[in-house]
Amino acid sequence: MRFNVTKSKRVKKPLVKISPSKKIIIKVPYYYTKENISTFIKHNEKRIKKWIKKQFSQTIFYEKIKFFEGDKIPFMGKFYELVYSYNQNKKLTLKDKFFLDIKYRKSARKIFYKWFKEKAGEILSNKLQYFAQKYKFKYTRLKISYGKSIYGTCSQNQEITLSFRILFFPEDVIDYIIIHELAHTQELNHSQKFWQIVEEIIPDFKEKRKWLKNNRNLTYIF
Numbered sequence: 001m002r003f004n005v006t007k008s009k010r011v012k013k014p015l016v017k018i019s020p021s022k023k024i025i026i027k028v029p030y031y032y033t034k035e036n037i038s039t040f041i042k043h044n045e046k047r048i049k050k051w052i053k054k055q056f057s058q059t060i061f062y063e064k065i066k067f068f069e070g071d072k073i074p075f076m077g078k079f080y081e082l083v084y085s086y087n088q089n090k091k092l093t094l095k096d097k098f099f100l101d102i103k104y105r106k107s108a109r110k111i112f113y114k115w116f117k118e119k120a121g122e123i124l125s126n127k128l129q130y131f132a133q134k135y136k137f138k139y140t141r142l143k144i145s146y147g148k149s150i151y152g153t154c155s156q157n158q159e160i161t162l163s164f165r166i167l168f169f170p171e172d173v174i175d176y177i178i179i180h181e182l183a184h185t186q187e188l189n190h191s192q193k194f195w196q197i198v199e200e201i202i203p204d205f206k207e208k209r210k211w212l213k214n215n216r217n218l219t220y221i222f
Contacts, residue, residue: 013015016048018055018081020062020220046079060215065222067108073098075119075220077170082108089148109222113146113164120144120164123154127178128160135201137182151212154184165219167210176208 004023007030012038015027025169028037048062048167065071084102092115093099104111114209121144128142139158147163154160160181179201187194198205 001045004014004042006120012133014044014073016051018052018059020064020217022061024052025145028032049095060217062221064110064218067112067177067222073112074168074221076167076174112193112222115166116167117144120167120211121163123167124162124164124178127175129180131175131178131182135179135182137181137185139185144163149216151219152181154181156188160185163219168218168221171214173208173211176202176205 001024004025006025006027006131008027009030011027011029013029014032015017017025017027018024026037026172028040032040044117065073067082069082070128071082071083073082074080075094075138081097083097084104084105085097085099086102088099091101091104100108125142128139130200131137138153138186139160141159143159143161145161145163146165148165152162155190162177162181166177169177176198179198183194183197183201186197195205202208
């Protein structure tokens with residue numbers, strides 16, 4: 001089995017992960033020598049292989065979108081076919097499919113980024129306001145990010161950041177992420193009390209977390 005080894009100042013002990021392109025990566029502390037790395041792999045090879053086998057059986061890997069006609073674009077838990085059209089009023093529209101004016105084919109990625117960020121500003125802002133009002137949370141402002149691995153954050157001054165890419169997920173998973181960040185306005189940690197707040201609102205939150213774990217590669221499709 002082939003591993004890609006990288007060094008990082010952020011990790012304190014070796015970590016094994018699988019990239020969205022199915023590469024097996026071992027992150028080690030920056031001070032690790034070749035001997036340290038070889039020793040770690042030798043002593044943990046069986047355990048690593050067992051873990052990798054389990055991950056490949058549970059994780060869904062998605063093909064990267066190249067914005068060819070017929071590509072499937074995710075939005076709110078569904079996949080919509082990309083179709084290039086002629087002389088439409090808007091650059092990009094969503095009906096039963098995504099229709100992009102063929103004049104903008106070379107700018108497809110940029111146009112989709114803009115479309116998703118605008119939709120995120122609208123949909124996520126409305127949801128955040130709704131849940132904050134309904135469950136008596138207070139936050140200062142919402143920022144929309146391009147994050148792939150970090151779906152949301154909450155700062156000490158109760159500023160919430162959400163990635164536009166969570167719009168790729170089903171709506172119930174989006175709602176969980178929003179509630180998760182709102183709960184941080186009361187508990188800025190992952191203590192038992194924090195999870196109690198989340199569970200009171202979303203009793204099956206563990207199922208949402210499991211879905212996110214198994215579909216974590218979805219945010220890397222573009």
